Structure formats: structure tokens, C-alpha cells
Amino acid sequence: MDQTELLKNLHNRTQEAVAHYWQTRTAQRKKQKETGKTDQGLRSAVTGGAQMDGFIDLFTELITQAGIPLAYVFRKKAVELPGFFRPTKEWDLLVVRDQTLVAAIEAKSQVGPSFGNNFNNRTEEAMGSALDLWTAFRERAYLDSPQPFLGYFFMLEDCEASNRPVSVQQPHFKVFPEFIGASYMRRYELFCRKLVLERHYTASAFITSSISDGIGGNYNTPSNDLSVERFARTLIAHVSACA
Numbered sequence: 001m002d003q004t005e006l007l008k009n010l011h012n013r014t015q016e017a018v019a020h021y022w023q024t025r026t027a028q029r030k031k032q033k034e035t036g037k038t039d040q041g042l043r044s045a046v047t048g049g050a051q052m053d054g055f056i057d058l059f060t061e062l063i064t065q066a067g068i069p070l071a072y073v074f075r076k077k078a079v080e081l082p083g084f085f086r087p088t089k090e091w092d093l094l095v096v097r098d099q100t101l102v103a104a105i106e107a108k109s110q111v112g113p114s115f116g117n118n119f120n121n122r123t124e125e126a127m128g129s130a131l132d133l134w135t136a137f138r139e140r141a142y143l144d145s146p147q148p149f150l151g152y153f154f155m156l157e158d159c160e161a162s163n164r165p166v167s168v169q170q171p172h173f174k175v176f177p178e179f180i181g182a183s184y185m186r187r188y189e190l191f192c193r194k195l196v197l198e199r200h201y202t203a204s205a206f207i208t209s210s211i212s213d214g215i216g217g218n219y220n221t222p223s224n225d226l227s228v229e230r231f232a233r234t235l236i237a238h239v240s241a242c243a
Contacts, residue, residue, distance in 0.1 A: 006065050006236055007229060013061070014228050015217030017054030018207075021109065021155065022214040024051045052107045055153060056093055059105055059235065063095055066236045067243025072097040081142070084135035085128075095149075095239060101142040102242045103149040103235065104133065111157040111211075115184040116166075123191055126152055130200035149238040151231065152201045156188050158208040158220060189222050202238065205231035 028051070056075050064070050073095055080088040081104065095102035106129065110118050133150060136142070156162055165181040178190055185208060192204040206226040209219040221227045 006062060007232060010058075010229055010232055013058050014207075014219065017058050018155070018209050018214050018219045019217035020054030021051045022209070022211055024053070025111070026211075026215070052092065052109060055107045055155075056105075059093055059107070059151075059153075062232055062236055063103070063239050066240045068095055068097065068102065068239050072102070081133065082136055083132040084139060084141070085132050089129055089132060095242075097242060099143055099145075100242070101137075101145040101148045102239055103151065105149075105151040105153065105235075107153040109155040109157075110188075112159050112161045115162055119184055119187060122154075126191075126195065127200065130195070134200075149202045149235060150200075151235060152192065152195055152204040153228075153231065154188060154192060154204070154206050155219070156185060156206070156208045158185070158210040162208070185222065189226065192226050193223070203231045203234040 060070070060073050060075065063073055073093070075093050079090050079092070079094050081091060081094065081101070083089045091104045092107045093103070093105040095104075106126065108122060108126075110122060130150060137145070137148070142148070162185045163183050165183055166187070167181075168175050168179055179187065182190065189206055192206040195201045196204050204226055205228050206223070207219045207221055207228060213219075224230070
């Protein structure tokens with residue numbers, strides 16, 4: 001199928017995924033309050049994994065419409081890949097066909113109020129996962145697979161705290177100038193871009209959304225080079241060659 005046809009409804013499908021995220025998160029938090037159980041920070045993201053299902057549905061749809069049978073797309077189950085520095089790593093979405101690793105995708109998010117520690121956790125996790133996979137790939141952990149598509153998708157809450165400039169400590173050496181006065185939103189944008197520039201990931205997408213507008217599916221793309229469309233085009237081109 002032509003890429004143009006595949007991408008025709010991409011914006012609407014992304015809006016649906018954003019709305020699903022906020023609606024699911026709101027329902028989960030309401031249930032937690034009713035039962036007297038609350039999660040904080042990253043713990044909430046882990047126990048509320050269903051929040052990202054809309055995005056995984058979208059990527060699955062793109063992959064299958066590009067010619068990969070659904071039987072070769074894995075999510076929630078059978079999503080482990082062997083690593084080099086650790087035995088296995090669970091990915092959010094895998095495409096494995098005839099003992100060939102076609103694609104692996106991570107889909108993550110972050111909401112406030114605690115952005116500092118969670119930013120460090122998210123960045124370290126993404127970099128470590130990429131290093132682990134590519135080193136295992138070099139050591140032929142995935143047999144004769146050609147270079148797979150490695151994708152990183154991230155959605156950040158658009159709020160006052162994520163837009164506020166953040167100071168940096170420089171007791172010994174100067175940090176790179178792009179980080180001076182950068183908000184957490186700007187830091188995530190830089191991070192997602194550098195993941196691709198340094199070839200740790202094949203493609204990366206970064207969007208933002210506020211809870212007030214996100215319930216209706218509204219989202220923003222801080223930079224065109226990190227758009228969902230660009231991510232989708234790269235993904236489709238790669239998996240189409242393996243269909």
C-alpha cells in the first residue's frame with residue numbers, strides 16, 4: 001500500500017491515541033483514590049501501562065498495513081529480546097518474522113509534578129536499552145537479522161512545570177550550551193533528536209499534551225523532525241522492505 005494512503009488518517013489516529021492516554025490515566029487515578037491506593041512518579045506509569053495502548057495500536061496498524069501479518073507483531077506477550085549486558089529486555093512492540101528481528105519500539109510518557117529524577121531515569125533507560133540491543137545485534141544474538149528498525153516514541157505533559165527553565169550545576173566543567181536555561185520540554189526534545197543523530201535509534205517522535213486539552217485528543221509537536229508523521233514514514237519504509 002502507498003505511504004500516502006497509510007498516512008492519510010495519521011493525525012486523527014494520533015489524536016485518538018492521545019485521548020485514550022488521558023482518559024485511561026484519569027480513570028486509573030480515580031480508581032486508585034476510590035480504593036485508597038495511589039502511585040507516584042514512574043510507578044504510576046508502570047502500573048498504568050494501558051495508557052500507551054492507543055499508540056501501540058497505531059504502530060501495529062501501520063506495520064500490518066505496510067504488509068507485515070499481525071502474527072509477526074508482538075505486544076504485551078513474547079516481547080523479550082536477548083541483551084548483551086543483561087539476559088533479556090522487554091520491548092513495548094516487536095516485529096519478528098521467520099527468525100528475523102524487523103523492528104523494536106519503545107513508547108513512553110511522563111507527567112508532572114516530578115520531572116527532574118524521572119527525566120534522568122527515562123534518558124538513562126532509553127540509552128541503555130539501545131546500547132544493549134545494538135551490542136547484542138553485533139554479537140549475532142538475533143541470528144542473521146539485518147539491521148532492525150529501533151524506534152523511540154515519547155509524550156510529555158505540557159504544563160507550567162515542564163515549560164519552566166531549569167538551572168544546571170557546573171562545579172567543574174561547562175555543560176553544553178543548548179542545556180543552559182532549557183526546560184524539561186526542551187531537554188526531552190534535545191534528547192530525542194540526539195538519539196537519532198547519534199544513531200542509537202532509527203527514528204524518534206516527541207509530542208506534548210496537556211490534560212485539559214488532551215482529553216479531547218489535542219497534542220503539539222515541538223519540532224517537525226520529531227513528528228509522528230516522520231516517525232511513521234521511516235517505520236513504514238523499513239517494514240515494507242521486509243514484508
